[in-house]
Amino acid sequence: MKHALNFYNRIDPAVENRVENLLSQMTLEEKVGQLLLKNAFAPIDWGEVLRQQKLADERGEPFHISLELNPVILEHARAGRVSAVNSAEVRLNNRLQRTAVEESRLHIPLLVGHDVIHGFRTIFPIPLAESCTWNPELLERTAAAAAAEAATQGINWIFAPMIDISRDPRWGRVAEGAGEDPFLGMAVAQARVRGIQSAALPGGRRIAACPKHYVGYGAAEAGRDYNTVDISERTLRDVYLPPFKSAFDSGAGSTMSSFNEISGIPGTCNTFLLRTVLREEWGWPGVVVSDFNAIGELVQHGVAKDLREAARLSILAGVDIDMESGAYAGYLAELVSTGAVPVGRVDDAVRRVLRLKFNLGLFENPYQDETLADQVILKPEFRSLALESARQSMVLLRNKQNILPLPQDHKRIALIGPLANNRADLLGTWAITGQAADVETVLAGIQHYTEPNLIAYEQGCSLSGLESPDFSAAIAAANSADVVVLVIGEGAGMSGEAHSRVRLGLPGRQAELVQALAATGKPLIAVLMCGRPLVVPDLVKSVDALLVAWHAGIRAGQAVADLLFGAANPSGKLTVSWPAAEGQIPVYYAHKSTGRPAEGQGTTQYHEPFRSTYLDETNAPLFSFGEGLSYASFEYRDLEVQTPVVAAAGTLRVTVYLKNTSSRAGVEVVQLYVRDMIGTVTRPSKELKGFQRVGLEAGEERQVQFELQAAGLGFHGLDGKYVVEPGEFRIWVGPDSTRGLEGKFDLEG
Numbered sequence: 001m002k003h004a005l006n007f008y009n010r011i012d013p014a015v016e017n018r019v020e021n022l023l024s025q026m027t028l029e030e031k032v033g034q035l036l037l038k039n040a041f042a043p044i045d046w047g048e049v050l051r052q053q054k055l056a057d058e059r060g061e062p063f064h065i066s067l068e069l070n071p072v073i074l075e076h077a078r079a080g081r082v083s084a085v086n087s088a089e090v091r092l093n094n095r096l097q098r099t100a101v102e103e104s105r106l107h108i109p110l111l112v113g114h115d116v117i118h119g120f121r122t123i124f125p126i127p128l129a130e131s132c133t134w135n136p137e138l139l140e141r142t143a144a145a146a147a148a149e150a151a152t153q154g155i156n157w158i159f160a161p162m163i164d165i166s167r168d169p170r171w172g173r174v175a176e177g178a179g180e181d182p183f184l185g186m187a188v189a190q191a192r193v194r195g196i197q198s199a200a201l202p203g204g205r206r207i208a209a210c211p212k213h214y215v216g217y218g219a220a221e222a223g224r225d226y227n228t229v230d231i232s233e234r235t236l237r238d239v240y241l242p243p244f245k246s247a248f249d250s251g252a253g254s255t256m257s258s259f260n261e262i263s264g265i266p267g268t269c270n271t272f273l274l275r276t277v278l279r280e281e282w283g284w285p286g287v288v289v290s291d292f293n294a295i296g297e298l299v300q301h302g303v304a305k306d307l308r309e310a311a312r313l314s315i316l317a318g319v320d321i322d323m324e325s326g327a328y329a330g331y332l333a334e335l336v337s338t339g340a341v342p343v344g345r346v347d348d349a350v351r352r353v354l355r356l357k358f359n360l361g362l363f364e365n366p367y368q369d370e371t372l373a374d375q376v377i378l379k380p381e382f383r384s385l386a387l388e389s390a391r392q393s394m395v396l397l398r399n400k401q402n403i404l405p406l407p408q409d410h411k412r413i414a415l416i417g418p419l420a421n422n423r424a425d426l427l428g429t430w431a432i433t434g435q436a437a438d439v440e441t442v443l444a445g446i447q448h449y450t451e452p453n454l455i456a457y458e459q460g461c462s463l464s465g466l467e468s469p470d471f472s473a474a475i476a477a478a479n480s481a482d483v484v485v486l487v488i489g490e491g492a493g494m495s496g497e498a499h500s501r502v503r504l505g506l507p508g509r510q511a512e513l514v515q516a517l518a519a520t521g522k523p524l525i526a527v528l529m530c531g532r533p534l535v536v537p538d539l540v541k542s543v544d545a546l547l548v549a550w551h552a553g554i555r556a557g558q559a560v561a562d563l564l565f566g567a568a569n570p571s572g573k574l575t576v577s578w579p580a581a582e583g584q585i586p587v588y589y590a591h592k593s594t595g596r597p598a599e600g601q602g603t604t605q606y607h608e609p610f611r612s613t614y615l616d617e618t619n620a621p622l623f624s625f626g627e628g629l630s631y632a633s634f635e636y637r638d639l640e641v642q643t644p645v646v647a648a649a650g651t652l653r654v655t656v657y658l659k660n661t662s663s664r665a666g667v668e669v670v671q672l673y674v675r676d677m678i679g680t681v682t683r684p685s686k687e688l689k690g691f692q693r694v695g696l697e698a699g700e701e702r703q704v705q706f707e708l709q710a711a712g713l714g715f716h717g718l719d720g721k722y723v724v725e726p727g728e729f730r731i732w733v734g735p736d737s738t739r740g741l742e743g744k745f746d747l748e749g
């Protein structure tokens, strides 16, 4: 399904006239008001909210936070002193809009933003999981479904997609992105922007996407959230910026400046990134909003001595909306009056905000029908979509002797682990408006396939508690069964913002639980739920099968069961490498050769004297980018580079035959990688440049064709400019980043 595309960053002369007309009527205070995102709610005891939520989760009951509008926000709306709020409840949002539209002097509607990261109420798998589908069309549909649900609440601005490339699983926010690769990241960014900004939202509403965090946030040193980032301009341009360019080319109406510094200059006052690249090079006219309090944090970064200076630096650099720091509210008018900031800078920022509000149709259609939610939220097609997405997101990484799929003829199953009968954690990070009560557990999923009396369920241990474990009940359950299904991993709160980890093994006592169950000698199937790659070499040695289920949302339990019993066939492939040890981080497939590459690729031996290797571990990750098994088996043959010589402005054509050599239908994600053998600057040892999901019936063979524009094979060269250099390229087409049929071609200048 392709939605009609909305370009909320378009320049339309009719809209520009309206913008100028309105701008000409505004006082300086009203202009500043258009640059403020403010908290709308009365103070709340979040500790108490979390306690109540936990209790509701434990009882399997829905949970609602009752937020009350802070009367001060209504005064601000009336006085034109607020432009945007972060809020997710239609009744409150209509009230706010009504105040702004009907009671303020210039009747300017509000942007109503919210973090809708992987679903609004129908929670889909976390974004990292969804990227493992390698299915942009599916991601477009889940983003559109999330937008439709959000639209029923009067939301018109979504703080997503998160498109930060990250090669560091310690960073908790790796869960929110699409993994380590810029080419895949570009496809995902486009798909999600298209989905969020799709035309047909309930009540004729429109929603602007906010691709974030501009830029480089995923490269935080040591994977610690908000930490320093130091990236060369070449790497920024080759790796971190491309998903943003794709998002803007797809019409994204806004972006969010990042918390981090980049090579000494915080993202929120980075003139080079916000002005030179975004405005001058790319000509993008959308809105830049700061991250939460990021303008204020320029003081902590140590580049501004106070909020006034922070406001000056940010507006001059090109941040349009101040999210909640109070810097613009407190000082921007004064900075203009005293000449420290030219009014033209403020006018330009206001123009961008008004343009977005006009493009969203908010002046014509500011309110939402409060009765729509019932028809849209959790509707059956969204629930089916969540199931489809969960099935495609999960990645099968081990399947010794084809132990999976499990036969449906009633084996006795021991279902063990802290996530086996758990709801809340399956939602994953950033599921603010999700409800644990909506989640299907794995236990419930398995009950669809197995009589209850044939399932022995035991929790085994808690998720992260370090109390002395008593595994006796779990061991007894295992001993009474033919096969053990272990559902283990991280809780939802172990990844996401400000949730970085340095030890990436199984939390708490879970690793001991695995060992205790392995000692029973029963076949072990591990279903691993997590928000990041984990470092689990011992687990891999101990189990017969490993299915990475991530945090897969409300249909996770059903999806796991469907995959375990073969009603669905795994097709997910990793979009981020899984380290063999934390010390390898960052470990990613597109690494450079170095002057002393490991001869055995670092995979066959640890230490090669005076080579780029480790003494105590291979260079290879435990699982590589692109890896993932199916219950079908596929064979590649006869790679043909049909254009052995390609012009820089030409098209590379490659074909390969793919055969399903098994007796069941399956989907293979066929991946195409290249290596530019000699460059004026060093090039990655492999780069993804194409992929296709290919479905084949049992025994079916098909020719798979790739067409690539040679213009996409360039990089930022010696002078920092994008260049496509002539010379020899190697090419691989295969099932993952480590294997494939090899060919070559020459690129002509």
Ligand code: NOJ
Residues within 6 Å of the ligand: 086, 115, 159, 212, 291, 292, 497
């Ligand atoms: C902080 C997060 O970094 C960002 O992703 C989010 O959109 C804002 N808070 C608003 O909630």
